[in-house]
Amino acid sequence: MLDSHFKKEEFKKAVKENVKMLYRKTIDEATQQQIFQAVSLAVKDVIIDNWLATQKQYEKDDPKIVYYLSMEFLMGRALGNNLINLTAYKEVKEALDELGFDLNVIEDQEPDPALGNGGLGRLAACFLDSLATLGYCAYGCGIRYHYGLFKQKIEDGYQIEVPDNWLKDGYPFELRRPEYAKEVKFGGYVRVEYDAATGRNRFIQEGYQSVMAIPYDMPIVGYNNKIVNTLRIWDAEPITDFRLDLFDKGEYHKAVEQENLAKNIVEVLYPNDNHYAGKELRLKQQYFFISASIQEAIAKFKKNHDDLHDLPKKVTFQLNDTHPTMTVAELMRILLDEEGMEWEEAWEITTHTCAYTNHTIMAEALEKWPIELFSKLLPRVYQIIEEINRRFILEIQNKYPGNQEKIQKMAIIYDGQVKMAHLAIAGGYSVNGVARLHTEILEKQELKDFYEMYPEKFNNKTNGITQRRFLMHANPLLADWITDHIGDGWITNLPELAKLKVYADDKKALQEFMNIKYQNKVRLAKYIQEHNGIEVNPHSIFDVQVKRLHEYKRQLMNILHVMYLYNEIKAHPEMDFYPRTFIFGAKAAAGYRRAKLTIKLINSVADVINNDASINGKLKVVFIENYRVSNAELIFAAADVSEQISTASKEASGTGNMKFMLNGAPTLGTMDGANVEIVEEVGAENAFIFGLTADQVINYENNGGYDPMQYFNNDPDIRNVLMQLINGTYSNGDFNMFHEIYDSLLNTNCSDRADTYFILADFKSYAEAQKRVEAAYRDSEGWAKMALLNTACAGKFSSDRTIQQYVDEIWHLDKVTIED
Ligand code: 8GP
Numbered sequence: 001m002l003d004s005h006f007k008k009e010e011f012k013k014a015v016k017e018n019v020k021m022l023y024r025k026t027i028d029e030a031t032q033q034q035i036f037q038a039v040s041l042a043v044k045d046v047i048i049d050n051w052l053a054t055q056k057q058y059e060k061d062d063p064k065i066v067y068y069l070s071m072e073f074l075m076g077r078a079l080g081n082n083l084i085n086l087t088a089y090k091e092v093k094e095a096l097d098e099l100g101f102d103l104n105v106i107e108d109q110e111p112d113p114a115l116g117n118g119g120l121g122r123l124a125a126c127f128l129d130s131l132a133t134l135g136y137c138a139y140g141c142g143i144r145y146h147y148g149l150f151k152q153k154i155e156d157g158y159q160i161e162v163p164d165n166w167l168k169d170g171y172p173f174e175l176r177r178p179e180y181a182k183e184v185k186f187g188g189y190v191r192v193e194y195d196a197a198t199g200r201n202r203f204i205q206e207g208y209q210s211v212m213a214i215p216y217d218m219p220i221v222g223y224n225n226k227i228v229n230t231l232r233i234w235d236a237e238p239i240t241d242f243r244l245d246l247f248d249k250g251e252y253h254k255a256v257e258q259e260n261l262a263k264n265i266v267e268v269l270y271p272n273d274n275h276y277a278g279k280e281l282r283l284k285q286q287y288f289f290i291s292a293s294i295q296e297a298i299a300k301f302k303k304n305h306d307d308l309h310d311l312p313k314k315v316t317f318q319l320n321d322t323h324p325t326m327t328v329a330e331l332m333r334i335l336l337d338e339e340g341m342e343w344e345e346a347w348e349i350t351t352h353t354c355a356y357t358n359h360t361i362m363a364e365a366l367e368k369w370p371i372e373l374f375s376k377l378l379p380r381v382y383q384i385i386e387e388i389n390r391r392f393i394l395e396i397q398n399k400y401p402g403n404q405e406k407i408q409k410m411a412i413i414y415d416g417q418v419k420m421a422h423l424a425i426a427g428g429y430s431v432n433g434v435a436r437l438h439t440e441i442l443e444k445q446e447l448k449d450f451y452e453m454y455p456e457k458f459n460n461k462t463n464g465i466t467q468r469r470f471l472m473h474a475n476p477l478l479a480d481w482i483t484d485h486i487g488d489g490w491i492t493n494l495p496e497l498a499k500l501k502v503y504a505d506d507k508k509a510l511q512e513f514m515n516i517k518y519q520n521k522v523r524l525a526k527y528i529q530e531h532n533g534i535e536v537n538p539h540s541i542f543d544v545q546v547k548r549l550h551e552y553k554r555q556l557m558n559i560l561h562v563m564y565l566y567n568e569i570k571a572h573p574e575m576d577f578y579p580r581t582f583i584f585g586a587k588a589a590a591g592y593r594r595a596k597l598t599i600k601l602i603n604s605v606a607d608v609i610n611n612d613a614s615i616n617g618k619l620k621v622v623f624i625e626n627y628r629v630s631n632a633e634l635i636f637a638a639a640d641v642s643e644q645i646s647t648a649s650k651e652a653s654g655t656g657n658m659k660f661m662l663n664g665a666p667t668l669g670t671m672d673g674a675n676v677e678i679v680e681e682v683g684a685e686n687a688f689i690f691g692l693t694a695d696q697v698i699n700y701e702n703n704g705g706y707d708p709m710q711y712f713n714n715d716p717d718i719r720n721v722l723m724q725l726i727n728g729t730y731s732n733g734d735f736n737m738f739h740e741i742y743d744s745l746l747n748t749n750c751s752d753r754a755d756t757y758f759i760l761a762d763f764k765s766y767a768e769a770q771k772r773v774e775a776a777y778r779d780s781e782g783w784a785k786m787a788l789l790n791t792a793c794a795g796k797f798s799s800d801r802t803i804q805q806y807v808d809e810i811w812h813l814d815k816v817t818i819e820d
Contacts, residue, residue, distance in 0.1 A: 008095045014042040015099065027099060033169060035101055036109035039092070040079055040172035046086060047219045051228040053818055062304060063137045063814035064313065066806075067297055069290065069327060070124045070320035072269070073142050073231060074116030074149075076469065076629030078173045078218070080107045084473050085133070085221040111166040112630045114148035115233070117273040118548040119655055120359045122629065123434075124320055126655070126799040129466040132222030132229040133492060134803055136813045140231035141293035143285060144216050147268040152587050152626040157603030161271075161590050174216045174233075182292040183239065185210045186261065186284065190379050203337050205380050209254075211236045211262040213292035223468055223492055226818040234292045238262040272589045273548040274365045280373055287378055290326040298334055308339055312352035316811045319356045319428070322367045322420035328354050328427030329381045329388070337380070343387070355430035355810055357461070358421070360652050361438070361446045362552065367420040374418050385423065389413045392426050399453060410449050425450045425457070430810045432461045435653035435674040437694060445698065461806055462677055463653040464799035467494050470659045474633035477516045478663065478791070485509070495795030503788060510784035517640070517664060517787065524638035527631070528583075528622055534610060536620050540579035541777050543668075544660070545643035546627050546635055549586035549595040552650040556741065557759045558582070558643060559602050561767055562609070562621055563721045563730075569615050578774050581620045585627030585635065594740060599623070601738055604730040632656075636663045640787075641688075641773055644669030645766065647757040649694035651675075658797035664787040668769055670762070674797070682793040686786045688776075690769035691762040700758070708746055708755035711763065718763055722746070 018038035019030045030038070080103075083089040093103040116122060124140065131138035150161035188208030195202050213234040220229040238259045265284050270277060294317070301308070301315060317327050328350060335346035375382040389412040400406045408414060412422045425431050425447070431454075433439030439460035443451040451458050472479045472491065482490060486499040503509035521538040528536055545558050562582050569577055584602050588595035606621035624631060642660030644651075644667050651673035661667065661678055669675045670691040679687050692700075700706040711718050722742060724730060731737035745755045755761070777783050795801075807813045 008091060008098075011042060011092065011095045012099055014045065015039055015095075018042055032101075032105060033109045036079070036106050037170070037172055039096070039106055040110075043079065043082055043086070043088075043092075044172060044219070046088075047082065047221060047228055050221070050226045050818075051219050051230075053226060054228045054816075057816055057818050058137050059304075061814065061816055062314075063816050064315065064812065065297075065300075066131070066136065066138045066316045066318055066811050066813060067293060068124060068127060068131075068138060068140050068318050068320065069293060069324035070121070070140065070142050071286065071289070071323040072116030072121030072320070073124045073128070073140055073233070074118070074121035074629060075113045075125045075218070075231070076122075076633075077107060077110040077112055079110050080473050081129075081469055082173070082219075082221050084468050085129075085223045087224045089473075108630075111164075111169070111171070112628050113166055113171070114164055114628060115142065115145050115269060117149055117269070117271060119273075119653070120321060123359075123463055123655055123799075126464065126466040126469075127803060128220045128229065128231060129223075129468060130464070130799040130803040132220045132227050133225065133466075133468070134800060134807075135222065135225060135227055135816045136803070136807060137816060138220075138229050138813075139297075140220070140229075141289065142231070142233045143266055143269075143289045144233035144235040145266055145269040149269055149271055149587065149628075150590065154599075154603060154623065154625050157600045157607070159588055159596050159599045163268075174218050177215045177217055177232075180215050180296060181237075182213045182295045183210050184213050184288050184291045186287070186377055188379065190383060198340065200340075203380055203383070209258045209261055210239050211258070211265060211288070212239055213288060215292070215296070227816070232293070232296075234266070234289045236262040236265045236288065271587075272592075274360050274362045274550055274552075275589060275592070276365050276367050277591075278369070280377065283369060283373065283377060286323055287326050287330070287381070290324055291330050294327060294330045294334065298331075308335065308341070309345065309349060311349050315353055316813075317354045318806075318811070319354060319424055321357060321359045322424050325356070325367075325420040325424040325427075326378075326381065328423055329384045332384050332388070333380060336384070347388075347391075351427060352429050354424070354428035355432075356421075356424035356428045357432050357434065358438075358442060358447075358652070359434055361441055362650065368417040369420070371413065371416050371418060382418075385412060385418060388423065388426065392422075396453070406449060410453075421447075422450075425454070429457060430459060431457045432459045432810070433652065434461060434463045435677060436460050436462060437649075437671075437676050438652040438673060441649055441694065441698075459809060461802055461810075462674055462796075463655050463658070464797050464802035465655050465658045465662070466799050467491065467662060470633065470636060471662050474659075475516075475520060475637035475663055477519060478513075478637070481512060481516055482791075490795075492800065494798035494800065497792050497795045500788060500792035504785050504792070507781070510781060510788060513664065513788050513791075514780070514784045517638070520634075520637040520663075521640075524634050527634055528624070531625060532622055534606075534620065534622055536581045536622060537579055537617060540581045540620070541640050541773070542581050542583060542638055543641040543643065543773075544583045544585075544635060544639040544665070545645070546583070546585035546624070546632060547654075547656050549588040549592070549598060551594065551598075551744075552647050552757050554645050554647060554757055554759060554762075555584060555586060555602065556598050557645060557763060557766060558584070559598070559605055559621075560721050560759070560763065561770060562619070563605055563724060564717055564767060565770075566605075566609055566615070566619060567717070567720055567724075569618060573614070577618050578777060579618050579620075580774075581622060583622045583624060583635070583639075585624040585631070587627060594744060597738065597740060601725075601730065601741060604737075608730055632659070636660055636665075639663065639665040640777070641665060642667045642669070644672070644675050645691075645762075646670060646672045647697055647762075648672045648692055649697045650757070658794065661790045661797065662794040664791045666786050666790050668773055677796065681796055682790055686789050686793075688769045688773050690765040692758055697758060706753075706755070706758065706761065708760040711760040712746055715764065717767075718760060 148164040153160040185208040193202045218231040335341045489496040636659045642665040644657045653674040668688040725738040725742040
């Protein structure tokens, strides 16, 4: 399946030519970064041919298009992934070897485009990969942040945020498309004018400021099918360059303001995961990319269709959480004000074109904009939302006459706030959660009233991940081994992994499988040695928790348990203890104090334990700095145990859990998010489940009765560990350093309920589950079987499956194949 474009000699020649053209250097004089640029350009050249062919095919077939609208696309590096999907990775590796370069080192030159925070952004990236691979016409629409998610440095155990200037060397896989620029307007006021010809009012925005939205396109290469879709990210530029004549007219301020607006709007990604900050600039970002994307989608539609009433047949806007919900109002604005439609027909079109995905039930993540802010920044859009709200309330009153409570709970505008989730539900035809349990909680709890009113809109789409990046690219040894045993069908049909089950009792196969795991552990150990200066034993159990740092994800419970184990080893030095390496990786939002303190705690515990010679290296703790897509790939491949220990009901789905499973690491987790479905696939005997259920947690939350103090009082192990937070054990005698964490678990000085995330309630069953892990690992053959079965049963969790369900049940897209 070699792509004919990758004739080795031609490729080598192209790389040499590119180095010469770009840098006026010969290949021996070029830096690794320059080689990266030259190689990427040669790869882009091949991609562009396919990109053009795809465009032609789409023009010919006129398939329905999905616009995946998202504030975040956590793409990760493109070079390696593009080579994989062009089925040219091995050839290019060889070609570079012959030129004297190592493809891995060249790949490391690429900045990790981090235009996203965590799960939601990475899911968007996996979806684009699957859409192109399955042959669906899709555009990702987002923002070209000049600074992506900050880089994390650890200094003295504390997180320091360093700006991520990912564009500084120029990014080779993007294409500026000024011909598709769109104007986006902010502020001013709305003038109403009676139009005698039509007998209707016209709404004209005046006195506004505006920016130009300039698209940059990135190619999304499908796997081995010649399809190349587009991720379109919008940059902002001032409408005109700085104009001196305005200065003369005394409008200097206005000119500067407009210029600043353009500069600020796309400057940086907000670093919050599962948390809403309510900043004006964020609202500007939202409207900016939505207005540009919707204008563009309508313009494209009108090029080859003449009746906008057909829009729902040809276009779907998928809203990735509520951040793009402005779509509903912006589409209405265009249909009403620019296309001259009546309200009812515009609403009919809009509500059959927009669809909404919910990614979290965390209350603090719900977007609610103050109406003063909203109406000032977006006066016309706000008017439209008011009218949507007015009509929606009538609908509620109609359905529930006299029920004032329903209106309070469901109105789009209430209590001085615009509730974006309510707008997304009222304005769209589909509402989905991202794992079965999550969708059930939405229906029964969080969005109960909406579910009761529109049950037909609700559906579940359990998340998935792309095996091309998270197995083929991340774990080439395992990928090749799998292909040797069951063929390569799994690359585009992951359920074929089930064929591996026949090897579950095959000693030789199990040994090979674990040997690959061992080699991946050696690879990660080397990375840790280089980056942390810590030596870890690749024969120890690699127990891994990597994800954003958030209280509900309970990294704190993990490190408290490590403290407990350390106490045990110290108290019983003769105890037979299987060596363990606890690996953490996590960024905390810059303003999230308690999360940052947890990072400090992990590093402080690591310091004490790693430097205690008396425990003979039985226990090691590693905090991997700057966790991101590129080092995630190394980490998943090397993990023995996958820590998925969120408080049940809080993690909507999780996707890291699926990446670990695919790479043969059993889940140590709660019955939360997609863990439930993972256990269903692999069997409870091949996972380590513990803790309160979602029902129990929700019951405590609704009815009270949880008392963490009881655990402190009755359990000496827990008490010991908690006392160590305030007696200086891990803080060089400083009693205060971790007092806040102690308080958060037991007390009272805090604004929220003590131990909000039920750490103490779950601690003992977590420790027991960890004991089961250790016992299971000692039986090396039993463990190998469990690990292999995790890989074999991961078929459901491909984003190819998720996307096919979106297509079948929500989007109804047409499949496209490229004709030669
Ligand atoms: C995440 C959920 O926390 C995670 O369980 C899920 O797997 C993932 O979305 C993909 O569905 N949610 C977010 O990342 C999130 O809400 N982020 C927004 C605030 C930026």
